[in-house]
Amino acid sequence: MNTIQLRDIEDFCREFKLGENLRKKTFLITGATGLIGSTLCYCISKLSKEQDLGIRILCPVREEGKANDMFNGLSGIYTFRHNISELLNSYQGNIDYIVHCASPTSSKYMTTKPVETYTFMIESTLELLRYTRVHPIESMVYVSSLEYYGQVLENTLIIEDSLGYVDPKSARSSYPMGKRAAEFACTAYFEEYSVPVKIARLTQTFGPGVSRNDNRVFAQFSRAAINGENIVLKSSGKSSKPYCYTTDTINGILTILLCGENGEAYNVSNDATYISINDMAELVKKEFNPSIHIIYDFDPNFGYAADTFLKLTSAKLQKLGWRPKFGLIEMYRRLIEYFKSNE
16 A cells, blocks of 8 residues: 555545444455455554554455555454355354455456356355355445446436346356346345345446556556557447546445445446546546547447446435545546556
8 A cells, every 4th residue: 555545545534424333343355455345444444543443354365465465564454365155164253244345357357257257256245145144244235336237328327226238148248247146146135034235336446556557448548648648449439437436435335334225236436427438538638648649449330339328326325425525537636646656
């Protein structure tokens, strides 16, 4: 964690109002070395230290060395080189809260390993749900994705009951299909066994902590601005979605965990950031490097996937008191600052 991440986490701790609810609680957080999981661990650990809350965080990890490097010196974080099942079977203490962040994130992996992608999401979620049925907890959040909604061809508001098309014959659909299946497992365990589980459907989240080598569009645009390189778009750039800053997302997840209704799903997005890819390219060029150019390098007759419009609304989450703090320009400013600090 560098100074830019630390600044964000200190800001989060000053503004988060629900810390007292976490006093002396034990968390199980999966996917702790990923962007969402690690930022969640950083925020809870810092909050616990500053407010003397005595929170314990249990993190099953595949790469214990990597986890130790990330969390070295942070109070209350305990890493275990176990998969989820092994940790649940061996741990004898009490668990109060579970946040299930673990999930494949590489599009290449989803395409080349659709079986592993799909089955991991279902099996890991079922492991946790079975545990909570036998060992009562206070609350669990399953971290889902805007990809749950699939392909939406109209520019209409997407609420939690909306549903678009997912191609069942595409290997890449292993991810959205897996998210839908895991969400249904949560619903089933709530309906039949009253497991206190909620679902957080995250839009694309970024900020300090994103890998410098991340290949998603926002990271490509940031690197182009830093390096003075042209932005090359390989599609029409009309597809649109909102975004959310890392610590805003963490605040949203914890708000759902503590204030959400069991069995319900909540969109986590900053509605004001809804933008198309080409408009976002123009924004980055204008705000961060006006000397670069935007080049469209695609053949409209090639047969690309149809443009999709994922106009998520977070109105349901905002009724719980959550508000996003960072707009898109500030999100990019902080990400670019973070990338530069790691050069």
